[in-house]
Amino acid sequence: MVSEVALFELGVLFAAVALVGGIANYLRQSVIPFYIGAGILLGPYVVGRLTPYALEATEFVELGAELGIVFLLFFLGLEFNLNRLLANRSRIGKAGTVDLVVNFGGGLILGFVLFRAILPAFLVAGIVYISSSAIITKSLIDLGWIANDEAEPMLGTLVYEDLVIAVYLVVASALLLGGGDIGAAVQSIGLALGVILLLLIVVWFGTPFFERVLDADSHEFIVLRAVGITVLTAGAALALGVSEAVAAFFIGMAFSSTEHVEQLERLLEPIRDLFAAIFFVWIGLVTDPLVFAGVLTLILIAVVLTVPTKLISGYFGGRIYNLNIRQSTRVGLGMTTRGEFSLIIATLALSGAGTTLTEPVAQTIYAFAVGYVLVMSIVGTMLMQYSTPIEAAVVSRLSGFFSDSSAKTD
């Protein structure tokens, strides 16, 4: 058995998560920065420096965090509906491409200027490109924007981003885990693509099988079977050197075409939330707040540059959907929040430390990503809550340039 305080420490961790979650909810803020903050405070770098007691990132917490990543991506696949994307492809495609070019392109330039190398630039681009589906969707519902016209371009763009990030994670993990030279990278990308192809075949031909397997009459068996298939596949992928997150995404996609999709969403949501919370706390536990001092300038530059990039791409995304200036501004404000996926990319960066990335570069990217998400999750939520004065300012500025009727005719 584990040491007699291990269970107590885990209890402290869960209780802390529950407590800060409640505080975040009361302050009408996103829970993600609060979970990370709780991890930082209770971890070895704050409480641990002041007292002999601190929570450690034990093997259980680390595995729990891994499961958090798996379930976050599994849900992305589960809610990802290719038919829906194809039905709206022209508008989602245009708005999503604008979003990709402006933000990923901006991130590449920013990353290259800061690190002078391709791979770190590629990682920074991913971190600043991907908006937070979880926070944005929740804010949309909380603020009642969900019934407005601006919800469609926002949710549509998020779907496009989710698809991009699935492909991105394949490439990024192959580049990072593939060792130093080009040959090895090509080989690992080849392997990754092979596994992805295998998973796609599973998705394509496995639906009747999944349909039967998940057709149990008790919740217990449905949950156990779904979790069994998902974690087994993700683990096997990781053992082969392919991103477990991507494997989980494809399994989610395979399940999404079965009859059980809504039941699975309902039953597995608490499991996802539990492990996602452990993931965010774990991020905090392994983050020394002192490293933020070193990357403060980086974070500041990134925030100053990447709030406007999302505002601009979101604004044009809204215009593509024929929305007026005020609504398009809202789309931009809503898309600025970054969150869970930026953190997943950050943990990926750590996996390349010492091989494809030098140790300090990996640590810098990681610390930058955590600090950046802490800032952007709060800034993005605030921008949505206090959107009214900003909208008014933008409308009065822009009305001189375009008349609102032009949006209706294009």
Place this chain on the structure above:
Amino acid sequence: MTVYESDLPGVGKKFEIEIDDEQRLVIVTHNTGKREVFLKASEGADSEKLFELPDRLARTVGTILEGAYFQPVQSEQVETMLAEGTFLEWYNVDDGAEIAGQTLADARVRERTGVSVAAIERAGSVVPSPQADTVIEVGDTLVVIGSQEDLQEFDALVSNDAANSE
């Protein structure tokens, strides 16, 4: 009257219903089953949330709106559904009603409509389980049990035909 339907990925579905030239009713059906109902003053305006309902209640409200939840009597008698599809209802016998002045046997209520007369309220007192020779009088209130279709047929027997068109 157009209904616009759109998908909200990861959330559910949205329906916009034009209720007049300007206003629109917006209903968001969440994947969780929750329904949120909003009102929009005009097409481009912000939605104002009116209320939300859990899945089951939303269905009940829906059947009421549809007119399938037949409850035409005074509001103090709302809980008159005995079982799924069987209702207990009160009907006033109008002046000029077809069965006014007949005995229950002559009126052949059950054969003709399928409803059973459980009691008759007359001048402030109740005649429970009325016999076949009980005469139905103008001004009586008949307490009857039957299915929705049967009750609609029965309604024609106790109301004044001339007033039916109202």
